Amino acid sequence: MDKPAEMFDREYEWSALSRFITDPQQGATLGVVSGRRRQGKTFLLAAACRAAGGFYFGATEAANAESLRRISSALTAHVRPASPFHFANWSEAVDALLALGAERPVPVVLDEFPYLAKANPELPSIIQEALRPLRDQRTGSRTRLLLCGSALSFMGRLLSGNAPLRGRAGLELVVRPLDHRLAAEFWDITDPRLALRVNSIVGGTPAYRREFARGDSPAGPEDFDDWVVRTILNPETPLFREARYLLAEEPDLRDTALYLSVLAAVADGNATRGGMAGYLERKATDIAHPINVLEDAGLLHRDADVFRDNRPTYRIAEPLIGFYHAIMRPVWDQLERPGSAARVWQASRRRFVSNVLGPHFEQICRDWALHHADADALGGLPARVGHGVVHDPKARTGHEVDVAIVGIADGHAKPPLLAIGEAKWNDTMGVAHIERLKHIRELIAQAGRYDTTHTRLLCFSGAGFNDRAYAATETSPSIQLVDLTSLYGQA
Structure with a gap:
């Protein structure tokens, strides 16, 4: 064939x-x-x-x-x-x-x-x-x-x-969505920073370019804002209402208002069951069923905490739905009025970076570690890639780890923690980020759950790294700096 x-x-x-x-x-x-x-x-x-x-x-x-x-x-x-x-x-x-x-x-x-x-x-x-x-x-x-x-x-x-x-x-x-690298090629985007911004909205769904946007792709980084206004936020295009239709097309979703509210809670940063329940002012047991239904429908994805059992977090699996709930749904009445898209987008760009782009960048970093990173560079083949919170008993606080890469356990030995990483979309990363990861690695070693003998430290940045960060990699091979060109295989 x-x-x-x-x-x-x-x-x-x-x-x-x-x-x-x-x-x-x-x-x-x-x-x-x-x-x-x-x-x-x-x-x-x-x-x-x-x-x-x-x-x-x-x-x-x-x-x-x-x-x-x-x-x-x-x-x-x-x-x-x-x-x-x-x-x-x-x-x-x-x-x-x-x-x-x-x-x-x-x-x-x-x-x-x-x-x-x-x-x-x-x-x-x-x-x-x-x-x-x-x-x-x-x-x-x-x-x-x-x-x-x-x-x-x-x-x-x-x-x-x-x-x-x-x-x-x-x-x-x-048949899965295209990954971030294939999606960039499909949208004919060579600039990795632009590619990731577009991917954070439309993901890797092929129909969104060919049919829904009628082939309209950003001409360059300077065209991104105009592209969002003329496609995603334009009431004349199918993309404008697509997120609402995706939910309505699922046969098992009966109480649509409740499911919309659960997704809105996650889009607003309430990634745990308790956080969602607090956002909806309900008991956690009351939202267990809609969470399960959204999971089965492929609209919500559960991520287990790598360092704490029974502490899962949730993320919206379809980027367009996440964008809709974070940016469009709160001001839907304004967006339906022709000519309002540019004004709404101007006021929403900060929220887009914090609630949409930042979390999506972290997930792309995890996907890269699982599917694209060189196993030799990581010190082994990843068996599991996730994120989690590491408890610091002395400071009585928790440290968030954006990327945690666990290897394959050898016999009865503890699973090796191949790497931990921090992802920052808009921050130029330096030595302070590396020192933070070193401290977290020591806390994980003290907890004794993973073998941290050869754990590498990864810094992911959409804005780059300063000279001291590059100097740190020369003295310590366990430190790796991963930029956008590396994530997109252009290095």
Whole structure:
């Protein structure tokens, strides 16, 4: 299968689909493709069907009878049989789909599968029965049936626990947003500081540039403010209301106001359950369910504290939602009035740096450590990268660690703490930051949880480092300075 020239990256996803679809083994097989909305799943699967001569069906939110009529018509147009299909039930429809692979491996895609299963909850069981190992319709077919959906909570349950399809799938593919390096390339941005500012708003979602912004990318650092005003804060563009629609499209989110308030609490810096509960003036137990639902929907991400058990913090997983709650939602009435965007943005830029850009920069630093940093430079392969708070018993205070890199434990030994780091977006870092990290390393060593024998000290800065900081690296190889060019692989 040749990947379409117009498809940006997605090398891993296309390769996985190619191997699954072209697998010559006899017998129909099942694959599940999921991912948040706007990541290009439909484009990916439709392209795979075109490349392999398969059948693609995009479901809509409709009654069961209407969906059966639609797939009957679509399959009739695809196969062109002597008489049109008129499926009375999904058992007939699935058998007809399996018949497509009678002579060769053929991809068959049921996109937005949660819509079909919502109208007919028995559909997963029907597919399970159709794929029963010794059933003639399965053994005589090489259909590669792909179920796709954006409702992450539903798709996550499809193959878990006692679900009917558990153990039936030969492919489970998650289409994720582009990472910060690929996103910069996709937006055609070469300046790393500009790339990170754009990424803190739109993340790595491909549709936001091609469809939602109609290809509008900042022409340079000096164009960033104008770009925000004419795209994100412009009521005429789809990006303006996208964050609200993302929440509304999740089927498991019923009390929308409560979920909006939970996200607003996190965007305002209340990252713990207690902080969220205080912001909402509720008990922590009252918000446990909405937090879990937002996690399952892929909108909220829980980060465990590397140094303290049972002290997780939460962050908004979709940058555009974080930007909406931090910048747009508090002044929504003003933004809806044409011509107000520039005034609002002028008054919101400080809040953007503190509540959006700063936390996003820290997360990019953690992502870099986990996925891009040289393992030899870190002293080992990271097993876990997070952040946390280190208690200082003498000063009776806690020290926040922005980046903590834990290695793989060797046998019964304590896990090695490969590195700890501090991330500052707007500060030029110096010796004081390095001395602070040294003190924290000593506190961690005293606590005895990790092996700190070879722990490195990392300083991440979006504004650079002073001469004394560079001089410190010359006398101590354990100190590393990581700037924006390093984060973006341009060093």
